[in-house]
Each structure stands twice: as C-alpha cells, then as structure tokens.
Amino acid sequence: MIERALGKVFDRVAEAYDAARPHYPDEVYGALSEISGVPLAGATVVDVGAGTGILTRALQARGARVLAVDPGAEMLSFLVSRLSGTAGVAAVIGDGNVLPVADGSADLVTYGQSWHWLDPAVSIAEARRALRPGGAMAACWNLADPRAAEWLADYEARLSAEAPGYWGPAHAQWRVPPIATAFEVVEERWIPWTRRIGIEEFLLDLRSHSYMAALPDDAARELVGRRRAELQAAFPGGILSVPMRVYLVVGR
Ligand SMILES: C[S@@+](CC[C@H](N)C(=O)[O-])C[C@H]1O[C@@H](n2cnc3c(N)ncnc32)[C@H](O)[C@@H]1O
Numbered sequence: 263m264i265e266r267a268l269g270k271v272f273d274r275v276a277e278a279y280d281a282a283r284p285h286y287p288d289e290v291y292g293a294l295s296e297i298s299g300v301p302l303a304g305a306t307v308v309d310v311g312a313g314t315g316i317l318t319r320a321l322q323a324r325g326a327r328v329l330a331v332d333p334g335a336e337m338l339s340f341l342v343s344r345l346s347g348t349a350g351v352a353a354v355i356g357d358g359n360v361l362p363v364a365d366g367s368a369d370l371v372t373y374g375q376s377w378h379w380l381d382p383a384v385s386i387a388e389a390r391r392a393l394r395p396g397g398a399m400a401a402c403w404n405l406a407d408p409r410a411a412e413w414l415a416d417y418e419a420r421l422s423a424e425a426p427g428y429w430g431p432a433h434a435q436w437r438v439p440p441i442a443t444a445f446e447v448v449e450e451r452w453i454p455w456t457r458r459i460g461i462e463e464f465l466l467d468l469r470s471h472s473y474m475a476a477l478p479d480d481a482a483r484e485l486v487g488r489r490r491a492e493l494q495a496a497f498p499g500g501i502l503s504v505p506m507r508v509y510l511v512v513g514r
Contacts, residue, residue, distance in 0.1 A: 282463050303325030317372060398513065
C-alpha cells in the first residue's frame with residue numbers, strides 16, 4: 263500500500279518496462295495536437311508519470327520541451343539514458359499531485375497511462391494550476407483489445423484468474439480510468455492499431471505490469487511459464503499480432 267502510494271512499484275520492473283512496453287502509434291500525437299489545438303513543436307509540456315519516457319521522448323522528437331515528472335528514480339534513469347540528446351527534456355523525481363512548476367507555465371499536461379496512479383481531484387487541480395490559458399490536459403492508455411481476438415481474451419482471462427492484483431479488460435468491473443469525469447472534456451478518441459511482437463517480448467511486457475511486480479518471484483515465474491507454454495502451442499512461428507487500441511482523452 264505504501265509502495266503504491268509512493269508510486270515506486272514500477273521501479274522493480276523498470277528494465278522490463280523499458281524493454282517491452284509498446285510505444286504509442288503516430289496517430290496519437292496528431293490527434294493530441296488536433297484536439298487540444300496545441301502544436302507540439304515548441305510546446306512546453308509537463309509529462310506526469312513519465313516512467314521510462316515512452317511518451318516524453320516521442321514529444322521531444324516532435325519538438326516539445328518536456329518536463330518529465332515521476333517518483334520512480336529507476337524508471338527515470340531509463341528515461342534519461344535513452345535520450346538521443348538532452349535538449350528539450352528535464353527529468354525530476356516528483357509527485358504528479360504536487361507539480362514542480364510555476365502557475366500558468368505549461369501548454370500541455372500529459373498523463374501516459376499514469377493518471378490512475380494519482381489522486382483524481384488533487385492531480386487535476388494541479389494540472390489546472392500549471393496550465394496557461396488555452397492549454398490542455400491529455401491522458402492516454404495503450405490497451406490490449408481482447409474483444410478483437412479470441413486467443414487474447416483467453417490469455418487475459420487466465421491472467422485475471424491467476425494474478426490477484428490483475429486489473430484489465432478481463433476483470434468484470436474494469437473500465438477506463440474515469441478522467442473524463444474529472445475535467446472538462448474536449449474529446450475522447452479510440453485509436454486502434456496492431457502490435458506485431460515475438461512471444462518472449464510479449465512475456466517481458468507482461469512482467470512489467472504492477473500486478474506482476476506484486477507477486478512473489480516464484481509465483482510470477484510460474485505464471486509466465488504457463489503463458490509461454492500456451493502461446494508457443496498456439497503460435498508455433500513465435501510471432502503474435504496483438505490487437506491494441508489507445509484511449510486518448512483531451513480536456514481543459
Ligand atoms: C504505467 S507507468 C507509465 C509510464 C509512461 N508514462 C508510459 O507512457 O509508458 C505509470 C507511471 O506513473 C508513475 N507514478 C505513480 N505514482 C505517481 C505520482 N504520484 N506522480 C507521478 N507519477 C506517478 C509510476 O512511477 C510509473 O512510472
């Protein structure tokens with residue numbers, strides 16, 4: 263509980279996260295700019311829960327100046343080590359509920375699959391404080407879409423049955439995090455895409471989830487072994503086409 267509150271649970275799986283979590287498709291960045299009305303080139307962005315920097319680096323590559331905020335020193339160390347150049351990025355160990363920025367200083371506040379780790383009300387009040395007039399907040403989650411493939415539905419259902427902390431589409435109560443009720447939404451958009459990935463990388467991605475980090479080592483290893491055996495039997499070529507969709511919500 264304390265670890266969850268401090269948001270450091272990901273530090274235990276930072277290497278797997280960095281190696282195997284998917285990037286967001288290009289369309290997400292076009293949609294973010296189009297919906298928010300904020301061009302990414304030259305924008306000042308506070309990327310909250312930046313982790314290993316998947317979103318931070320993509321924003322930097324599109325010309326934004328990004329302040330990456332995350333309580334996980336290990337996660338941030340991957341972010342920093344993966345930068346092709348440090349121009350335009352600063353990384354700070356910090357809490358998204360208490361942003362280390364001046365009032366009205368950001369064009370965008372972004373949450374790449376991180377807002378659900380924050381206090382739902384305090385985080386939004388902080389984002390409002392940080393944004394300049396006309397700025398926008400944006401959150402996105404890169405989600406597997408088990409409705410689109412039976413094998414993926416079976417895979418997620420087994421995870422749900424075997425990992426007590428599992429929280430995902432196979433869970434009866436699972437919904438996208440309710441950020442759309444927390445701020446004035448400009449638009450919600452679903453962006454489908456397909457991830458082609460080898461079985462071992464897919465299993466490394468599995469390892470990087472917080473519900474796996476919460477399992478004892480032996481239990482996590484055994485669970486991964488069972489999934490490996492099932493996937494190898496179903497996909498002898500070793501490559502998976504995983505239906506994905508990004509839930510993007512932009513608000514003011
Ligand atoms: C699922 S990762 C997302 C990383 C990255 N944004 C991405 O798109 O892949 C969630 C991140 O939120 C961070 N986090 C948890 N609690 C936080 C808090 N109170 N303030 C800021 N970040 C937090 C975690 O340390 C972790 O790096």
